[in-house]
Amino acid sequence: MLSLQRSKFSLPKGITYLNCAYMSPLLKQVEKAGIEGIKGKRNPLGVSTKEFFTTGELLRKQFAKLINCKDPKRIAIIPSASYGMANAANNIKLRSSEKVIVMGEQFPSNYYPWQRLCLDYGARLETIAPPQTRTDRGKIWNERILNAIDKDTRIVAMGHVHWADGTLYNLKEIRKRTLEVGALLLIDATQSVGALPFSIQGIQPDVLVCAGYKWMMGPYSIGLAYYGPYFDNGIPIEENWINRLNSEDFAGLVNYEVAYQPGALRYEVGEHSNFILAPMMLEALRQINEWTPKYIQEYCSKISRKSIALLRENDFWVEDDKYRSSHLFGIRLPGGKDIERLKVKLKKKNISVSVRGDAIRVSPHLYNQEKELMNFARILIE
Numbered sequence: 217m218l219s220l221q222r223s224k225f226s227l228p229k230g231i232t233y234l235n236c237a238y239m240s241p242l243l244k245q246v247e248k249a250g251i252e253g254i255k256g257k258r259n260p261l262g263v264s265t266k267e268f269f270t271t272g273e274l275l276r277k278q279f280a281k282l283i284n285c286k287d288p289k290r291i292a293i294i295p296s297a298s299y300g301m302a303n304a305a306n307n308i309k310l311r312s313s314e315k316v317i318v319m320g321e322q323f324p325s326n327y328y329p330w331q332r333l334c335l336d337y338g339a340r341l342e343t344i345a346p347p348q349t350r351t352d353r354g355k356i357w358n359e360r361i362l363n364a365i366d367k368d369t370r371i372v373a374m375g376h377v378h379w380a381d382g383t384l385y386n387l388k389e390i391r392k393r394t395l396e397v398g399a400l401l402l403i404d405a406t407q408s409v410g411a412l413p414f415s416i417q418g419i420q421p422d423v424l425v426c427a428g429y430k431w432m433m434g435p436y437s438i439g440l441a442y443y444g445p446y447f448d449n450g451i452p453i454e455e456n457w458i459n460r461l462n463s464e465d466f467a468g469l470v471n472y473e474v475a476y477q478p479g480a481l482r483y484e485v486g487e488h489s490n491f492i493l494a495p496m497m498l499e500a501l502r503q504i505n506e507w508t509p510k511y512i513q514e515y516c517s518k519i520s521r522k523s524i525a526l527l528r529e530n531d532f533w534v535e536d537d538k539y540r541s542s543h544l545f546g547i548r549l550p551g552g553k554d555i556e557r558l559k560v561k562l563k564k565k566n567i568s569v570s571v572r573g574d575a576i577r578v579s580p581h582l583y584n585q586e587k588e589l590m591n592f593a594r595i596l597i598e
């Protein structure tokens with residue numbers, strides 16, 4: 217079992233940081249990689265043409281390992297989740313009789329592309345809201361999703377967990393249903409990959425996008441995406457030189473190429489060789505792969521169990537364990553508790569969580585301990 221890893225971070229003393237879903241703190245080794253990246257440009261002679269490609273290759277390999285994808289060429293380096301989804305949306309045509317399914321209060325980067333696509337084609341955007349009940353909420357929500365997927369469904373765009381309260385979606389069943397009706401499954405895994413096990417081989421989504429600055433512990437403005445065979449011959453949203461075949465040959469760059477680099481590399485953002493962000497992201501993924509999402513999930517479950525039990529005893533509501541993640545979960549308050557007052561109280565005690573919708577979102581990691589979560593729970597109750 218993993219132990220506390222706080223010494224690997226530079227989090228100031230006295231702060232209880234339960235907010236990795238907002239953004240992760242920086243690992244010391246990732247900071248170091250970034251500083252080395254900055255220093256590298258002091259002398260451009262030290263930046264060889266090969267280096268435009270080498271870090272990217274390692275990065276794709278590490279991400280492929282993290283999501284259990286056999287072919288690193290299916291991975292693209294992207295600047296944001298919305299960028300990754302834009303490349304997907306750019307390559308799907310809809311009929312006006314078709315619909316796109318999204319979840320209630322889904323994160324905007326995985327909502328607006330589908331709103332736009334539906335407007336452009338006169339198609340329907342169907343939102344599957346959670347039930348109003350607190351009994352079996354996650355179970356019923358998952359059933360509603362499965363029931364909504366029918367022969368008119370062209371796309372299901374969703375997360376692995378809900379970003380605001382960690383409700384866990386049964387992607388295995390959802391994938392099965394989408395295949396039955398011939399719909400695409402596009403996943404925004406920004407709030408799960410890195411801390412919750414995911415397998416491309418197991419789920420076989422058509423697209424998976426991840427911003428890198430949360431559970432993958434990278435810097436801001438870099439992320440990674442997977443594109444399945446449906447997108448093999450697609451058109452990227454930008455036409456940059458490095459994504460074309462033979463771009464390694466700097467002397468021949470104006471022998472203009474029609475063909476792209478293989479697999480999903482056509483979808484990579486221009487200047488993805490980014491000599492500062494790419495090495496940082498690589499270092500972060502190496503560490504995550506060493507820890508493994510399975511153990512991160514187990515650790516978060518272990519340190520949060522007692523505090524969740526205490527909260528439930530005091531009429532706070534947390535989703536059934538089977539239908540929520542352990543790295544990200546929402547707490548809903550009993551009647552009479554004022555969320556605004558709680559926010560002020562938590563701030564005073566240097567406890568960082570987020571309020572999203574009507575839930576307090578708690579998102580621990582390996583730098584947290586059980587006693588921090590217990591202290592947080594007691595403050596909510598008192």
Ligand SMILES: Cc1ncc(COP(=O)(O)O)c(C=O)c1O
Pocket residue numbers: 237295296297298299323325375379404406407427
């Ligand atoms: C589920 C989810 N997706 C994506 C993002 C970030 O999106 P983008 O990379 O497009 O800024 C967030 C940020 O909070 C998120 O929670």
